[in-house]
Amino acid sequence: MNYYLSLEGVDMNFQTQKGTFKALSNVNLKVNQGEFVSLIGHSGCGKSTVLNIVAGLLQATSGGILLENHEVNSPGPDRAVVFQNHSLLPWLTVYENVRLAVDKIFYNQKDNEERHQWTLEVLHLVHMEHALEKRPAEISGGMKQRVGIARALAMQPKILLMDEPFGALDALTRAHLQDSVMEIHANLGNTVMMITHDVDEAVLLSDKIVMMTNGPSATVGEILDVKLERPRKRLELADKPDYNHYRAEVLRFLYEKHKKAA
Template sequence: MQTETITAPLAEQTREPFLVIDGVSKVYPTKTGLFPVLDNIQLSVAECEFVCLIGHSGCGKSTLLDMVSGFRQPTEGEVRLESQTIQEPGPDRMVVFQNYSLLPWLSAYDNIALAVNHVFPELKRNGQARELVERSLAMVGLTEAADKKPASLSGGMKQRVSIARALALRPKVLVLDEPFGALDPITREELQEELLRIWADHKVTVLMITHDIDEALFLADRIVMMTNGPAATIGEVLELPFARPRDRARLMEQPEYFDLRNRALDFLYRRFAHDDE
């Protein structure tokens, strides 16, 4: 299927590619033969851009972001960050998962400090690591919870620690794999607002998987919509015209919001409905 794109504003079109997913395909061997997960993915992401990926479960979204993170390698094609081929994980690409991935025997402070000390040992030696960890906790409003272990934190607080840990390492790309999927609606909206504030302050490039169209419309510069697998590809890319900073209530009053929302719904739940039958 041809990829459709709503034309971006001129300022968006002239940005140089920062992260390039170039002709990426992923095939796994099985007992019954080769199973193609992704087929010829082409995507360029500008520096500091916020891109959301949506699509039905099983369409390869996580596999694609695993290749950006360096956890997997493409069968064909390559992923490049600042013109360098990604071949392994690195602190320039940090991942935040839905399940928080915190060490339960360490406090919020120590979960972040462990990562900082590993990546920046020189900061530990000169005494600056503590300042970086404390600043990261303050960034997500958890200074008072620094000494609490994950079992004593709510789901939203755990995710704040995960985000603080990722950003403490000063990544170039922040990879978010449904980070708010397990949270209640109120906490989810609060963290969406906080994520936008942090993203604006830190100027980091974000790739985020979500199944929530409204979340994608609120957060992203572009929404990349994946076709159903096997051999999933990019079916359509929506450029979002909404100015920043964004106010949720005002955003939903704009007629373009519901036009784009309906277009995404049409793509996901009607155009490919026969694939699920």
């Protein structure tokens, strides 16, 4: 069977002053179109490295990435990244930050007016149409992350990569953004790969939770299919036995089988 995205025997070595550091060893992962996949693991286990390799920002030492059966090894808009610290350009407004991406990617396909409309549309998707003329320094952390998501969505990526997108946000804001991401995923059906270290977030959002072993030579430990019905509501799920079962599975992996020496 052909998969939409597939990681084939990915190894990653870093050259350090103390010699070669083997970060990842033989990472294999298959993702179907439209799936929401979370990568979870203790910090330092190489989750971000996996994501950066898929994004093309890092090149695997051996092995490779296939997207729709084509190898990808350099960054491109078909694998848009939402960075943990949003990385909006501070001199551009909310609108301009998204428009920059839209202009670059759809310059030949859409005329000026269409690009304008598309920019507004993605900002509407993330509920940021009220702050078009604000600069990143003038909006809250959660809003910046919304704009970061809008910029990534604007590229109409084949796969949306999110590197701990809500890690720096407070719990309430995080919940709001998780709801937004679920809403967007339901509407657009994107394929998403998200890094997280929040067990609840992983269970709530994902179709598949990829649990990684601790580094060095980290690899995929277990894969948990989350078969909770969508749309998912966090309040209802809190009392459901399956939800708690999935949670317990992930917790068991992280804290029993691959406990990190703190």
